[in-house]
Amino acid sequence: MVPRRVSIFGATGSIGQNTLDLIRRDREAFRVVALSGGQNIAQLAADAHEFGAEVAVTADPARLDDLRAALTGSSTEAAAGAEALAEAASRPADWIMSAIVGIAGLVPGLAALAHGSTLALANKESLVAAGPLLMETAQRHGARILPVDSEHSAVFQALQGEDIGTVERVVITASGGAFRDWPLAALARATPEQAATHPNWNMGQRITIDSASMFNKALEIIETHEFFALAPDRIEVLVHPQSLVHALVGFRDGAMMAHMGAPDMRHAIGYALYWPERRMLPVARLDLAAVGTLEFSTPDPERYPALGLAREAMRLGGLAGAVLNGAKEHALTAFIEGRIGFTDMAGIVAEVLEAFGRTPGHINAAMTLDNITTIDRMARDAAERLIAGAGVGRQGAGRQG
Ligand code: NAD
Ligand code: MG
Secondary structure, X not given: OOOEEEEXXXXXXXXXXXXXXXXXXXXXXXXXXXXXEOOOHHHHHHHHHHHOOOXXXXXXXXXHHHHHHHOOOOOXXXXXXXXXXXXXXXXXXXXXXXXXXXXHHHXXXXXXXXXXXXXXXXXHHHHHHHHHHHHHHHHHOOOOEEEOOHHHHHHHHHOOOOOHHHEEEEEEEEOOOOOOXXXXXHHHHOOHHHXXXXXOOOOOHHHHHHHHHOHHHHXXXXXXXXXXXXXXXXXXXXXXXXXXXXXXXXXXXXXXXXEEOOOOOHHHHHHHHHOOOXXXXXXXOOOHHHHXXXXXXXXXXXXXXXXXXXXXXXXXXXXXXXXXXHHHHHHHHHHHOOOOOOOHHHHXXXXXXXXXXXXXXXXXXXXXXXXXXXXXXXXXXXXXXXXXXXXXXXHOHHHHO
């Protein structure tokens, strides 16, 4: 059997390491083309060495010499920076994992699709900011995008053999995050360390904090809208503390198909890796009798204002998803750095979105990579002005629009 050529962007992260874990268990079936990482040069080099990667790319040009040194004696080429990432994503591969965190995943994802590779998409930020551009690029080049986010993999699996036209609604679930049971008044004082502990999933720091604020689910509502071309009012969110039902698809005959599984990302990654086949995967099997109870409830909009912001971004349309994502990424960084409080994040994103909505010239611009990059920068600048206390209304996005 000819090994399948695979590349992993964001290989050193949580999704990347889980992907390599699956590939390691089925070593002969794969040939690794490119691996990418950020500051964790030792991990990147060790993986590149172990899997005999053609090229290893660090996102940080300042770390190129370190990477070269760490790769001494191996046949792996070292590269660094955004252009090197795009070049590596252009190298012929059958399957590419997009697992960079944040908008930085967009350009390598587009490059992979433009070369006809199948893109396994964990990087939800690119779909939120540029869904139609990704979809159209895939279509133009005969490439395929497979969902890796657990909820979207669940919906995708429930839809196999079904006609999307018969779908009445899709329900994605949320654990409720670290602060589900905290008194509302305590949220403003929550620390990044407290927000970065997830009740059920083991993930990267940023997505874990986004789970506590529900910005993760906000992005996932838009991801569902873009991925499955479903109207916003057909997409619902339920809080489900056990994280065992990942999503439900409701059809027009009233039937609902629920997808269940242990909270282990190797399931969704493995499904995308072997699709359309189902293979044996090393994930825990559910013992429902031991679980006993599954709970579901409607998310409280006061506790989770991020969900309403996703609806607002979809109502505004155009490039509003890029505004939401850019402002959110910037606010999240500021929270991690201790510059703002936990509940300030949603307030900042709301104000930025509102400012762009008042003068919609920018969000109604064509969906090109240039325009997305520009509006992403503007949304971050607007968020920063709010954080610095200057006020977005006085000198922010509105005036520039
Ligand atoms: P992580 O923080 O563990 O890893 C992120 C990876 O991206 C690392 O390899 C890092 O080096 C790289 N990276 C960070 N900034 C970069 C930049 N500016 N340029 C290039 N590379 C950069 O994150 P993660 O939890 O693995 O999440 C990765 C993506 O998958 C995110 O989009 C996240 O929303 C999505 N996702 C993750 C999970 C999960 O279980 N972890 C589940 C669903 C979706
Ligand atoms: Mg998810």
